[in-house]
Amino acid sequence: MATSSAVPVDPQAAEKTAVLTAYDAMAAAETRSYANAVLDPELEKHATDKALADIKATLFWYQQRDIVMKGAPVHSPRVDSLDRSGGTWRASITDCVDSTAYNKVDKTSGKPVTAPSGPRRHVVTSTAQRTNTGPWQIYTSTIERDRTC
Numbered sequence: 001m002a003t004s005s006a007v008p009v010d011p012q013a014a015e016k017t018a019v020l021t022a023y024d025a026m027a028a029a030e031t032r033s034y035a036n037a038v039l040d041p042e043l044e045k046h047a048t049d050k051a052l053a054d055i056k057a058t059l060f061w062y063q064q065r066d067i068v069m070k071g072a073p074v075h076s077p078r079v080d081s082l083d084r085s086g087g088t089w090r091a092s093i094t095d096c097v098d099s100t101a102y103n104k105v106d107k108t109s110g111k112p113v114t115a116p117s118g119p120r121r122h123v124v125t126s127t128a129q130r131t132n133t134g135p136w137q138i139y140t141s142t143i144e145r146d147r148t149c
Helices: 013-036 049-064
Strands: 067-071 079-085 090-100 104-105 122-130 135-142
Touching: 013 049, 013 067, 013 079, 013 090, 013 122, 013 135, 049 067, 049 135
Parallel strands: none
Antiparallel strands: 067 104, 079 090, 090 122, 122 135
8 A cells, every 4th residue: 555745735826826826926026117217017016015115215316316226126925914803904125135246337338336345145024814705915124234144
């Protein structure tokens, strides 16, 4: 008689995948926004509340200084927790963001603006929510500059 070693199925796997899809889409739209010095129209589909406000504030700061970002950060997000209370799903996400190949440059000349100092890998913690009928959106996203990964 053969025995099978069944791998347990995560009942929340589909929701976790959906959370990470929304997070990845937000991060991609954020990168495009900073690269073009214009708010990417896809951003508001995936980011809201403080996460969206923080991205808009950073973009405004870059625009005022004629700065764009070149390259792209490398993300390694994971869903740490996922729960549902009432009609709302909530998730927490931890990401290790490597910005080694992501740099501020003068929009006109393309020359580096400042030489980065310190670590180029940081922990980013985020929260996401969705209602039973709505899409996942990222509500907060905080770079923890004192934590490297």
